[in-house]
Amino acid sequence: MKTQKKNTWAIFWAVLAMLYFFVPMLGTFIFSLRMKRGVLSFQAYQSVLADSRFLESFRYSATMGIITVLVSVLLLLPTVYWIYVKVPWMRPAMDIITILPFVVPVIVLVFGLIRTFGRPPFQLTLTTFGTDILMTAGYVIITMPYMYRAIDVGMRSMDVRTLTEAAQSLGSNWFQVLTQVILPNLRIAVLSGALICFATVMGELILADFLVRPALGSYMAGIGRSKAYEPAALAIISYGLTWVCLGLIQYFSRGSQEQQLTGR
Amino acid sequence: MAQLELTNITKSFGGTIAVQNFNLAIETGEFISFLGPSGCGKTTTLRMVAGFEIPTSGTVTLDGVDLTNLPPNKRNMGMVFQSYALFPNMTAAQNVGYGLKVAGKPKDEIDQRVDEMLELIQMRDFSRRYPNQLSGGQQQRLALARSLAIRPKVLLLDEPLSALDAKIRLELRQEIRRIQRQLGITTIYVTHDQEEAFSLSDRVVVMSRGLIQQVDTPIQIYNHPASDFVAEFVGHINLLPVEVAQAKEGLVRLGSQLIRAGQFEHLNGRPVRLAVRPEELKSGFAEGANNLTGKIESVTYLGAIVRVHVDVDGHLVSLEMFNERSLNIPAVGQPYQINFPVEACWLTNGEKE
Amino acid sequence: MKKTRNRKLPGNSQWQWKNLIGLLPFFLFIAFFLVMPSLTLFSGAFQDVDGHFTLANFSFLQNTFALKSYLTSVWVSLITSVIGGVFGFFVAYAITAERAPRWMRNVLTTFSGLAANFGGVPLAFAFIATLGRTGFITALLKGICFNGAGGTTICPFNPYEHGFNLYSVTGLILAYTYFQFPLMVLTITPALEGLKREWSEASANLGSSSSQYWRYVALPVLWPSLLGATILLFGNAFGAYATAQALTGGSIYLVTIMIGQQIRGDVLGNPNEGYALAFGMVVIMSITIFLYVMLQRKTTRWIKS
Numbered sequence: 032m033k034t035q036k037k038n039t040w041a042i043f044w045a046v047l048a049m050l051y052f053f054v055p056m057l058g059t060f061i062f063s064l065r066m067k068r069g070v071l072s073f074q075a076y077q078s079v080l081a082d083s084r085f086l087e088s089f090r091y092s093a094t095m096g097i098i099t100v101l102v103s104v105l106l107l108l109p110t111v112y113w114i115y116v117k118v119p120w121m122r123p124a125m126d127i128i129t130i131l132p133f134v135v136p137v138i139v140l141v142f143g144l145i146r147t148f149g150r151p152p153f154q155l156t157l158t159t160f161g162t163d164i165l166m167t168a169g170y171v172i173i174t175m176p177y178m179y180r181a182i183d184v185g186m187r188s189m190d191v192r193t194l195t196e197a198a199q200s201l202g203s204n205w206f207q208v209l210t211q212v213i214l215p216n217l218r219i220a221v222l223s224g225a226l227i228c229f230a231t232v233m234g235e236l237i238l239a240d241f242l243v244r245p246a247l248g249s250y251m252a253g254i255g256r257s258k259a260y261e262p263a264a265l266a267i268i269s270y271g272l273t274w275v276c277l278g279l280i281q282y283f284s285r286g287s288q289e290q291q292l293t294g295r
Numbered sequence: 296m297a298q299l300e301l302t303n304i305t306k307s308f309g310g311t312i313a314v315q316n317f318n319l320a321i322e323t324g325e326f327i328s329f330l331g332p333s334g335c336g337k338t339t340t341l342r343m344v345a346g347f348e349i350p351t352s353g354t355v356t357l358d359g360v361d362l363t364n365l366p367p368n369k370r371n372m373g374m375v376f377q378s379y380a381l382f383p384n385m386t387a388a389q390n391v392g393y394g395l396k397v398a399g400k401p402k403d404e405i406d407q408r409v410d411e412m413l414e415l416i417q418m419r420d421f422s423r424r425y426p427n428q429l430s431g432g433q434q435q436r437l438a439l440a441r442s443l444a445i446r447p448k449v450l451l452l453d454e455p456l457s458a459l460d461a462k463i464r465l466e467l468r469q470e471i472r473r474i475q476r477q478l479g480i481t482t483i484y485v486t487h488d489q490e491e492a493f494s495l496s497d498r499v500v501v502m503s504r505g506l507i508q509q510v511d512t513p514i515q516i517y518n519h520p521a522s523d524f525v526a527e528f529v530g531h532i533n534l535l536p537v538e539v540a541q542a543k544e545g546l547v548r549l550g551s552q553l554i555r556a557g558q559f560e561h562l563n564g565r566p567v568r569l570a571v572r573p574e575e576l577k578s579g580f581a582e583g584a585n586n587l588t589g590k591i592e593s594v595t596y597l598g599a600i601v602r603v604h605v606d607v608d609g610h611l612v613s614l615e616m617f618n619e620r621s622l623n624i625p626a627v628g629q630p631y632q633i634n635f636p637v638e639a640c641w642l643t644n645g646e647k648e
Numbered sequence: 649m650k651k652t653r654n655r656k657l658p659g660n661s662q663w664q665w666k667n668l669i670g671l672l673p674f675f676l677f678i679a680f681f682l683v684m685p686s687l688t689l690f691s692g693a694f695q696d697v698d699g700h701f702t703l704a705n706f707s708f709l710q711n712t713f714a715l716k717s718y719l720t721s722v723w724v725s726l727i728t729s730v731i732g733g734v735f736g737f738f739v740a741y742a743i744t745a746e747r748a749p750r751w752m753r754n755v756l757t758t759f760s761g762l763a764a765n766f767g768g769v770p771l772a773f774a775f776i777a778t779l780g781r782t783g784f785i786t787a788l789l790k791g792i793c794f795n796g797a798g799g800t801t802i803c804p805f806n807p808y809e810h811g812f813n814l815y816s817v818t819g820l821i822l823a824y825t826y827f828q829f830p831l832m833v834l835t836i837t838p839a840l841e842g843l844k845r846e847w848s849e850a851s852a853n854l855g856s857s858s859s860q861y862w863r864y865v866a867l868p869v870l871w872p873s874l875l876g877a878t879i880l881l882f883g884n885a886f887g888a889y890a891t892a893q894a895l896t897g898g899s900i901y902l903v904t905i906m907i908g909q910q911i912r913g914d915v916l917g918n919p920n921e922g923y924a925l926a927f928g929m930v931v932i933m934s935i936t937i938f939l940y941v942m943l944q945r946k947t948t949r950w951i952k953s
Contacts, residue, residue, distance in 0.1 A: 041742035045752050048739040048829070052759045055826065058778030058785050106677055113670035121671070127941070128678065134933045135686055136887030138904045139926045142911050143685025146692070146923075168681040227765075234768050236890040241911055248890070251769045255776075255894050263777035269770035270762075277761050347849055367852040374853040380846035384868040393864070394854030438850075445854055 056270060063263035075264035082261075088250035092239075095163070095246065096232035099170040100225040103178045106171065108221065111182045112213055115191040129179040132172050137237045144169055145241065162242050169238045174228040181227070185220025223280040230276040234269060298323040298481055299344070299449055304353035306339055313339045315505045317353070324479045326472075328492035331502035332528070337485045338453055340502075344483060345451050346370050357448060373442030377454040379434045381426040387437050388413065388422040394445035412440040415474060432463040436470065443478065450475070450482045456491065468495060489529050493517070501525050523643050526570055533576075533612055534643075535569045547642065550608020554585045555637050567642045573602070573615040575639035578624075584634040587612070591631050594624055605631050686930065692923035705924035708916065714925060717901040721886055722932075724817060724902065728824040729881035735825070736832020736881075737874065743833075744840040757837070760830035767827045772894035775823045779807075779814045815896050823891055828881050835880060839873035839947060876943030883936040886929070903929055 064071040066078070079085050114121050135143075148155040148165055155161035191213065198208045214221070239246030251269075255262045297320035304317040314336040321327050329337035342348045344355060346367035354363045362370055381390050388409050395405045413419045416436040426434055435455055442450060452471070456464040472495050475482050486492050492499045493513040501508040501516060501524075509521040520526035523534065537547040537554065545557045547569060556569060580586055589607035596618065603614045603624060614633060616622060625631060696702045708714040739760075743753040778785050789805040796802040803809075813819060843866055851861040867874075889904035898905050903925065909915045910922035 038745070038747055040738075041745040041748050042752075044735075044738040044742040045748075045756060048735075048742075048756060048833075049759070051826065051829070052763055054785065055774045055778045058783065059774040062777035062784045106674060110671055110674040113667075117667040117670055121668070130937060130941070131678070131682060133883065133887075134930060134937050135682065136889075136904065136929055136933060138887070138889045138907050138911075139689065139929055140682070140685060142907055142922070142926050143689045144681070145911060147685045147688040168677075171677070172682050230765060234766075234770065236768050236893070237908075241908070248769060251773070252890075252894055255769060255773060256897070259782070262773040266770040266773035266777065270766065270774075273762060273766050277758075277765065281758070345849075345853060347852075367849070368855050368857060370853075371855070372853065374850065376846045376850060378844065378846055380844065380850040382847060382850075382865050382869070384865065393851070393856070397851075397854065397856035397860045397864070441850075441854070 056267075059263050059266050059270075063260060063267055066260040075260040076268075079261050079264050079268070084245070084250055088245050088247045091245050092233050092235075092247035095166060095170065096229040098167055099174065099232050100228050102167055103171045103174060103228055104221060104225065107175070107178055107182055108214070108217070109209065111179065111186055112191065112209060115186050116195055125179070130176050132175050137169075137173055137235075140169060140172065141238050141241045156242070159244075162244060166238055166242055166244055166246075169242075170228075170232050170235070173235075173238075174231050177227045177231070178224040181220050181224025182217065185217040188220075189216050219283050222283050226276045226280050230273050233272060297321055298325075298358060299483075300354075300356045301340070301344070302354045302356070304340065304343060304350045304355070306336075306343060306348060307351050312505050314343070314350075317507060319500060319507070319510065321481060321483070323481055326475055326482045326484065326495055326497045328484045328486060328496040328499045329502060330486060330489055330492040330499050330528075331508075332487060334504075335502040336505040337487075337500075337502050341451055341453055341483060341485045344449070345372055345374050371445065371447050372449045372451055373445060373447035374451040375435070375438050375442050375453065375455045377457055379426070379431075379438045379458075381434055381438055381441070383426055386423050386425055387418065387429070390426070390437060391441045391444050393441065398445070408444055412444045415443070415477075416440045416470070430463075431459050432467055435459065435467060439471065439474070443474070443480070448481065450480050452482065452484045454485055454487070457486070457488070464491075471495065501528065503528070520570075523568070523570070526643075531573050531613065531615070533569075533571050533573060535571075535610055535612065537567060537569045537642075539567065549587070549610060552587050552608060554587070554640070556640055556642050557637065567644060569640055570643055571635055571640040573613045575635045576612070576614040576633050577635065578614070578616070578631065578633055580632055581634040584636050585640070586632065586634045588630060588632050591625055591627050591629050593627060603631075605633060607633075689923045689926045690930075692920050693927040695920060697918075697920065705918070705920045706928075708921045708924055711916070711921075713901070714906065714916065714921070717903045717906040717925075718928065720817070720901055721903040724820055724824065725882045725885035728821050728828045728885045729878050731821070732825050732828025732881050733832050733874070733878040736829035736877075737836055739829065740833045740836045740840050744837060746845075756833065760833040763830035764827055764834055767888065768890035769894040771823055771826060772891050775814060775819065775826070775895065779819070779822070781808060781814075783814070815899070817900060819895060820892055820900060823895055824885050824888065828885060831881060831884060832877055835877040836870075836873060839870055839877075842947075843869065872943040872946040876940050876947065879936050879940045879943070883933055883940070886936070887933065 061071075063075045064073065066072065066075040111125075114125060132140075144165055145156065147153070148161075153161075155165050194212055194216070195208050198212045203211065233247055235246065236248035236252055238244075239249045240252060243249075251262070251265050254265060299321040301317055301319045304314055305312065306314040317336075317340055319327075329340060331337050339348060343350050346362070346365060346369075350363060354361055356362065357370075382393065385393065391412050392405045392409045395408060400408075409422070410419070413422055416439060418433060418436060418440070421429060421433065421437075426437070429437065435458075439452075439455070455471070456467055459467065468491060471484075484492070484495060493516075496513060498510060499513055499516055500510045503524050508525050509516055511519075511521075516525060517529055520529060526532050527534065535549055537549050537556075540546040540548040540553055545555055547554050547556050547567065549569065554569060587605075587607050589605040589612065592604040592606045592611060594604075595602045599618055601616050601618050601622065601624070603616070605612045605614065612633065693705055694701055694703065696704060709718075739756060742748060743756050775783075777783055780786065786807060789807060790803055792805045793801045793803040814822070847865055847869075848858075848861050851865055852858075856864070887904065889902075889908060892898075892900060892902050892905060893908065898909070906915070907922065907926055907929070910919075910925065914922065916922055916925070
């Protein structure tokens with residue numbers, strides 16, 4: 032009888048949670064279908080997809096996302112590898128350093144970036160290229176906690192030192208060890224880090240908005256101010272995109288119980 | 296009347312039967328062990344006594360009161376878990392006093408009882424420590440004290456020593472026996488270690504696949520196992536395939552050599568196996584005993600004991616002897632003579648259970 | 649353990665420090681794009697327009713406008729972290745409950761992962777589409793009408809006639825909760841799983857009721873994780889900008905919104921006060937993250953034992 036009662040409560044909270052998840056999603060979806068009076072249609076989606084600014088901003092954000100992932104992996108993978116092989120005593124310190132981006136809210140970060148690099152001697156904000164560099168750097172910083180942890184978890188699950196020594200004894204140099212031994216074994220970890228990273232960049236508003244670059248986030252914010260049904264359609268598209276990214280992570284890391292890192 | 300009675304207990308999980316037809320009566324102050332390989336149902340039975348599982352059928356009575364469906368917190372039984380299960384947020388003293396605290400006992404009484412218990416396990420100096428500041432052995436002693444603090448009618452121990460080092464295990468084993476004798480508390484001890492079961496218990500319940508194989512004193516179980524399973528599970532044993540040579544004389548044949556094994560009319564002349572413990576076998580020839588010749592197959596020194604495998608007409612026979620200085624074992628491949636008393640062996644029908 | 653390993657290596661400390669060279673690119677990156685921007689703001693916070701040291705910038709705290717933005721931010725973060733924390737805890741409890749069906753667990757963890765990562769502008773859109781003035785649920789509720797006396801129609805369920813307004817702090821709290829409680833589910837589930845079954849069994853065996861077990865054992869063991877997770881939620885809400893901006897168009901003055909406007913056009917009339925505002929945020933976030941890390945360590949020490 033007792034377990035019966037417990038179960039009832041568990042189901043109550045679970046149902047409540049699912050309502051909280053699904054009602055806004057469902058509401059948004061139905062709302063997005065109501066652009067044409069009296070009938071349900073996908074016109075809002077057509078209108079979004081037909082908007083060349085949407086496609087451009089989508090392409091821009093996707094490109095930035097990929098660049099961010101590349102820079103992030105290039106920066107963090109050798110770093111984490113080095114820590115595991117050469118300076119393992121640095122690991123606790125690195126755990127702290129890599130959560131520092133959480134300490135500086137994005138709005139403060141962008142404020143600082145603009146004030147620091149918008150002036151001489153850097154003046155990066157004067158050119159689009161310079162601004163894009165600044166944006167990428169910002170993205171790498173804000174996604175660092177996720178990427179670092181993903182790679183760290185992956186490294187921890189294999190004996191990096193022994194693998195390295197084994198590969199070296201067989202005649203590999205450092206670069207070969209990293210690209211031919213370590214990276215293949217870290218595929219899943221890097222991939223899930225990359226997907227989180229990519230999803231974050233795709234939905235990001237602050238950096239793009241204040242650095243005035245045509246990213247998806249700024250486009251959406253603009254649409255929100257001027258249209259009624261397209262934002263709902265965009266929200267659904269955005270849901271879908273996040274869903275795909277997380278789905279891919281789950282798909283790739285099936286079996287390994289990796290904890291999802293989250294944040295804003 | 297026995298203090299604790301388990302009558303016709305059966306427990307099944309879904310389709311699999313974990314315990315079947317379990318009957319046992321335990322006297323006040325008795326120390327009983329459930330012994331068996333993992334998955335034999337011994338822990339499930341213990342958990343039914345504690346109230347964590349409810350039997351599919353059958354009853355559990357304590358002092359004549361049926362408590363089959365009573366929740367665990369109303370049973371007044373002390374349980375010690377394999378993983379200690381100490382509350383990490385409480386000091387040693389708080390852990391020991393927990394049962395009294397939830398029972399709403401006054402603080403003075405709790406303090407006094409906690410003191411008494413810590414004294415019993417000789418850990419008074421550790422009363423302010425947290426579990427993670429104690430060694431495994433200390434934690435388990437504390438868990439024992441905690442379960443005894445509520446003055447339970449029955450003490451249940453679920454493989455309490457298997458997470459500990461060999462040396463600590465031995466020490467703690469003796470301590471458990473000492474405390475049990477001192478308090479005279481009825482105790483059920485679950486283990487897969489026959490040495491533990493034998494050294495501690497008044498009676499041992501050997502279980503396999505949910506069934507009781509034998510209930511008896513340790514010495515009876517060792518010397519008169521009720522089944523091949525018991526014989527094999529308890530200690531080491533040679534189970535040699537033999538053929539009936541002369542039923543009336545009680546003679547069987549191992550390879551080409553004759554062995555006198557006593558009566559076996561009850562086995563109906565079917566192919567049988569001869570059971571003999573390795574320590575019953577001696578080297579050399581002995582008048583009036585069964586004598587066999589073979590070749591040395593291997594010699595293993597285990598410290599105090601030497602184990603010798605002898606090939607007797609293609610069958611491996613194992614001997615265990617004390618590692619004495621005078622011991623002179625020939626090299627591998629050399630011929631070797633062995634003997635054992637007629638009373639030391641018995642015949643089985645070759646079925647495992 | 650660390651020390652013994654170091655001793656094994658030849659040349660010890662010097663050798664060790666040289667090895668840090670491999671981390672140079674990483675540290676340079678952090679220095680350039682995280683530390684330097686932060687220091688620019690921090691130093692600005694303690695300087696006047698001419699570059700002299702001053703604490704005057706923090707007088708923005710006397711500026712009711714700026715102070716109010718802090719209070720609003722703290723209030724929204726506090727309330728959503730408590731609501732999200734409590735709700736998330738119960739949901740996590742539901743999915744870790746002994747007899748919880750497997751599928752329920754899978755659905756809820758998957759959606760928690762999704763919702764915790766789903767924020768910013770799209771979240772605001774979703775809530776506007778659902779609970780906005782013309783939103784789906786609002787329209788649904790509005791549609792429930794009865795004929796009142798004298799030919800009037802009474803629509804008792806129009807939330808906007810009963811003080812509800814999505815474009816307000818209430819709406820913001822509602823929207824934030826959408827990502828707050830799933831984050832709680834994700835962070836607290838491992839802690840709940842760390843509660844050993846033997847603890848509750850030992851507790852019951854010693855005669856305690858289920859509520860006594862929760863009061864004396866489970867909650868005391870969980871509280872560092874609970875507090876830590878709630879603090880994390882606080883930080884999560886405190887730094888959020890996009891949802892608030894998109895939902896209310898910047899009409900609710902959170903600190904983040906204030907800083908945003910300061911970046912665009914110096915609404916405070918003194919750039920250094922803007923820096924001080926940002927510095928204050930970093931201080932609060934540092935305390936938050938520091939507490940979180942400390943509590944996290946406490947938890948792992950307990951659970952491991």
